[in-house]
Amino acid sequence: MQKKWILIIVLLSYCVTAIDASIVTTGLTLIKDDLQLNQVSLSxxxxAYLxxxxxxxxxxxxLGDILGRKRVFILALTLFGLGSLFAGVSQDANLMITARFIQGVGAALLAPTSLALLMDTFEGPELIxxxxxxxxxxxxxxxxxxxLGGIFASALSWRYGFFINIPLTIFMIVVAWRVLDQQTIKHTHFDVAGAIVSTLALFSLVYTINGARLVWLWLSVTIGLLGYFIVIENHEQTPMLPLSLFHSRNRTHAYLVRALFVGSMMGYFLFAAEYLQRTLHFTxxxxxxxxxxxxxxxxxxALGVPRLVDQYGNRLVAIIGILLLILGFIVTILLSPRKNYWEVIALPxxxxxxxxxxxxxxxxxxxxxxxxxxxSGAASGLVNAAHQIGGSIGLSIMVAVTGEATIMVSAFKQAMLVGLVLNLVGLGLILGLKQGGKRH
Structure with missing residues (x-):
């Protein structure tokens, strides 16, 4: 029963962060009008969340490795719930941006901790x-x-998109308090320098991608900080991010392929939503x-994946997945001039x-x-970092490429070409993986 409840709160926590991101996307126009935001504040x-x-x-x-999953999981939910509350009651840009930052901190603690909880609780076929x-x-x-975002935007208020998180986070905190085991805090040396420099480096990287005007300056700062971080971790006895995680070619390629694939799909969601509203005039x-x-x-x-992995291994199933993505982007590109939902959107x-x-x-x-x-916590953090930063990079590339396109159909097609290229690069990387993960 304990395993069942752990799985429920882990899945619900991941689902809530995804719901929040998409609700905000559909409500941005109304948020801008209600709070009287300019384009800079809106962005x-x-x-702030990213x-x-x-x-x-x-x-x-x-932190989950050192302080224990239960403490960090509950802290993360608390921050995410508070951020949601402040966002829902915001009357100006300052409080809204602060609230979104708090939500982002909560999500940053929540995502790797939830995945690490699965790694701690399950093993073998159950883990898969x-x-x-x-x-x-x-x-x-x-x-x-x-x-939900569409319903709130059309019938109620965008604020309910944030308020809905509050009862869900309270429920998860109560369950987590009752079912998660309290782990002893590890009184070990903490890599303070690595923690500070890695956080600054990733902040700099995400800011370079989303928001920086002096891109080359911030890119130089990012490269310098990342280089310094590698030096620190190479000499640290208990590193925050063990560089040994990159000793496996499978793991390293998996992080890169994930970043490319998520980047393509993050851009797809944005441009497909804009295509539906601007070209097909969807509400x-x-x-x-x-x-x-x-x-x-x-x-x-996804439900059929465990059986396929058991029979064919992770590498082959992932290759099939990337090939299907490539085919989906090709079909979208070829059919994009038709301006028909069923052909251009639903079929691909x-x-x-x-x-x-x-x-x-x-x-x-x-x-x-x-x-x-x-x-396990560090590896989970790296998986989520690849996911988050890959999404930012892919979306930013698509926005940059389509910047001059004034016709939505043309912009959509150009963005899909970027998505195709990202997945072709990912396919090349995944073909270089060693076969693994097959279970008999």
Whole structure:
């Protein structure tokens, strides 16, 4: 029974963060009008969350290793719930941006800790099945968020999109308090320098991607900080991010492929939503419902992944997933001039949903493959860092490439070409993996 409840709160926590992200996306226009925001302030509602999440996620993973999963999980939920409350009652840009930053910190602690909880609780085929569920709920949460966002935007208020998180976080805190084991705090040397420099480096990287005007300056700062971080971790006896995690080619490639694949899909969600509203004139609610084929197929595909991994291994299943994504982007590009939902969006969504469902779980398995219990939080943090930062990079590349496109159909097609290229690079990387993860 304990395992069941742990799985429930882990899946619900991951789902809630996905719901929140998509609800905000559908409500941004109304938030801008209600709070009288300019374009810069509006962009920071998203950037504040991304900066906090992307900058602190590695630290969040390591804190779980040292302070214990239960403490960090409950702290993360508390911060996320408080951020949601402040966002819902915000009357100006300053409080909203602060609230989104607090939400981002909570999510940065929550994501790696929840994945590490699965690694601590399950093993063997049970772990593969749990990760498959974990991988599928992100898509479900995004779909639910799009639909709820549309309902709130059309009938109620965007504020309910934040308020809905509060009872859910309270429920998860109560369950976590009752079912999670209290781990002893490890009185060990903490890599303070590594924690500070890694957080600054990731903050700098995410800011370079989302918001910086002097891009080359911030890119130089990022490279310098990352280089210094590697030097620190190489000489640290108890590093915050053990560089041994990169000694495995499978793990390293899995992180890179995940970043590329998530980047392509993050951009797809944004540009497809804009295409539906601007070209096909869908309402916010219709737009949310328009993504149901993608997320429903993703969910169904993810449920079949444990059996496929058991028979064929993580590498082959991930290759099939990336190939399906590539095919989905090709079909979207070829059909994009038709201005028809069923041909341009729904049909390719079947391929993209299958590709996403087949890719996510095997890449997660490969990213935590053969990791020791002591480093499970750090590995989980790295998986989530690749996910978050990859999404930011992919989306930013698409926005940069389509910047000059004034016709939505052209912009959509250009963005899909970027998504295709990202997945082609990912395919090249994943073909270089060693076969692993097959279980008899």
């Amino acid at each position: 920071w509602i998203q950037n 900066l906090a999440f992307g900058g602190i996620v590695l630290l969040g993973g390591r 099945k749990a990760i498959a569920w974990y991988s599928s709920v992100s898509g479900i949460g995004t779909s639910i968020g799009m639909v 916010p609610l219709m737009t949310g419902l328009g993504f149901v084929p993608l997320t429903f197929i993703t969910f169904l595909a 969504m079947v391929l993209l949903g299958l590709g996403q469902g087949f890719s996510m779980s095997p890449l997660t398995n490969l990213g935590i493959e053969n990791v020791t219990v002591a480093d």
